[in-house]
Amino acid sequence: MLKTGLVFGDNMVIQTAKPFVIWGTATPETLIDISIQDKSSTCIANEQGEWKAVLSPLEVSAHEQLLIRSGQETLRYDNVAVGEVWLAGGQSNMEFYMRYEENYEEALKTVENPDIRFFDYPEVCYEGQYEDYDYSRFGYWRRCDAENLEYYSAVSYYFAKELQGCLNVPVGIIGCNWGGTPACAWMSEKSVKTAGFEWWSSYEQQLNNLDIDQYKAAYKHNIVNDRTNPFEGFNEVAMRVVPREQQLAIMETFGGIPTITCGPMDSWRPSGLYEYMLKKLAPYAIRGFLYYQGENDDPKAHLYECMMTALIQDWRELWHEELPFLLVQLPPFEAWLASTAEHYPVLRRAQDTVSKTIPNVWLASIGDVGMRFDIHPKNKRPVGQRLAYLAENHVYGKHEITSDAPEPVGFQCDGTGILITFRNVSQFELRGDTVKALSIYSGSKELSPDKYHVEVGNDYWKITGDLLLSEQLHLNFAETNYYELNLFNEAGIPLKPFAMDLT
Structure with missing residues (x-):
């Protein structure tokens, strides 16, 4: 009996601009003919009845009919899109x-x-x-x-x-x-x-x-x-x-x-x-x-x-x-x-x-x-x-x-603070007063948020405060199993989790 693989059928979508590969089973050693649009291909089922054919790339279309013939048998798939x-x-x-x-x-x-x-x-x-x-x-x-x-x-x-x-x-x-x-x-x-x-x-x-x-x-x-x-x-x-x-x-x-x-x-x-x-x-x-x-x-x-x-x-x-x-x-x-x-x-x-x-x-x-x-x-x-x-x-x-998603590019320190720059953003949107899901560590000790301030610019953060006195600073953003964030780029895509040594 003539069959195709499960994925072929009515209402299917065929990828345009790529060779169309189709396969199935039929009576062993019989000729299989496949046609759609103005393209056609033939193949012969092997001794186990398996067959595979390749058609040339198809043009975009909303309504096509795919025909597969073998001897007296015909499969017709309707409403095929490309x-x-x-x-x-x-x-x-x-x-x-x-x-x-x-x-x-x-x-x-x-x-x-x-x-x-x-x-x-x-x-x-x-x-x-x-x-x-x-x-x-x-x-x-x-x-x-x-x-x-x-x-x-x-x-x-x-x-x-x-x-x-x-x-x-x-x-x-x-x-x-x-x-x-x-x-x-x-x-x-x-x-x-x-x-x-x-x-x-x-x-x-x-x-x-x-x-x-x-x-x-x-x-x-x-x-x-x-x-x-x-x-x-x-x-x-x-x-x-x-x-x-x-x-x-x-x-x-x-x-x-x-x-x-x-x-x-x-x-x-x-x-x-x-x-x-x-x-x-x-x-x-x-x-x-x-x-x-x-x-x-x-x-x-x-x-x-x-x-x-x-x-x-x-x-x-x-x-x-x-x-x-x-x-x-x-x-x-x-x-x-x-x-x-x-x-x-x-x-x-x-x-x-x-x-x-x-x-x-x-x-x-x-x-x-x-x-x-x-x-x-x-x-x-x-x-x-x-x-x-x-x-x-x-x-x-x-x-x-x-x-x-926005992600950090790098950082630099000067006498006034730490500047972290980001890509994939031209205008940060901070939904709230302070950046959520942020932790800064001095060595192994997490710093209290009142020890630093984060200014959110168009595509940067400027971090200032007592943390500048530390020689081993590390920053985590959304580096926990569960977190809540409030910082997005202009397309509404949230900043990705990241960790960064700031020394």
Whole structure:
């Protein structure tokens, strides 16, 4: 029987200006003919019935028909658009559905847009899982309308909405994410063993102590592992606002922090999602990647810089191209249910370093949208918009758009104070009287704020006061797990966390 890969279908968006790769299965050794616009290509299915064809780049279009023929069989996909396609990866904050987003009701009023489409890949992490459950809510391209909006990734929707309005072409987002997963789940086995061996070693130790038959039986009977309805069960708690007092009561009811076993069918095991989700989408032509993840790497935060470096390389190798990679820096957070932020400053520094050391990687700062006792910030509009600004500026060449967060360039001392200069800002906006989330240390002692004064200029700080007498000054801005900030550039993008020795 003639079939295509899951990502191909009605309402799909094909990446313009790049070769269009399409694949599927058919009767072995039969001829396959593919056509769209004025382009066509043929190939022959191999002995296993697998086929792959490549068509020349397509022109931007809102309404096309894709035909795939083999003998007497024909597949026809209607309402196909050609425009810009991005893959949105990560864990629950990328997965986070519009149904739970705080601006959802407002978004519904203007949702209708035939030039935005969304494909959410089914959450599958082992061979045969797709057949074990009913994934009918996933695995097809959804139109952007009131009926479908609740199923959209909120970050993806706001990204697509901003980008489509800017470029005036169809925009498609492919969701490939799974809540509660560390970076190692999205990496090749080789990369995990090289860049994050602690993750692999821990997994092997658990496997050695696992009764596989008992584990598999328990997995199949655990209703939590049925990922086919995103609006039932735990999600209805996890994605909504739950006061901390109620969270503690829930934990007490269920016996505190659960013991989590990691076996060969679990989503958070090393390389599982790389093999069973990400690889199934490659090499579908895309413009680049969006990535919001890191919360579950907190226990091994010291590895995260190397992990992300390897992950980006893995993803690019699957697509055979150095595609743009847009990261979201983790927002302020303290605790949610049994999850606590212990090493978020380390994770944020790793994300910042990766964005500065790997070509075509950029970082979105969202330090103003975090929630102290919720790991899932409900306001995803700034997140998606800021990712879109990065794409518009750095990928599409619209350099008049301010897209990057302010960050320090350097400092100098004179007889009157310490001058710190910043880039990505022409006019700081201080929302309040004093700079929040700021600490200055003399040696190991934190100085009282009444010992110094910070003057905020257009693109600089001038620090004056008794601190000038110290020979070992160190400054931290937003270098805690949770913080509240009030300093932005003229585009409303918050200053990134940073640390600086001032001597």
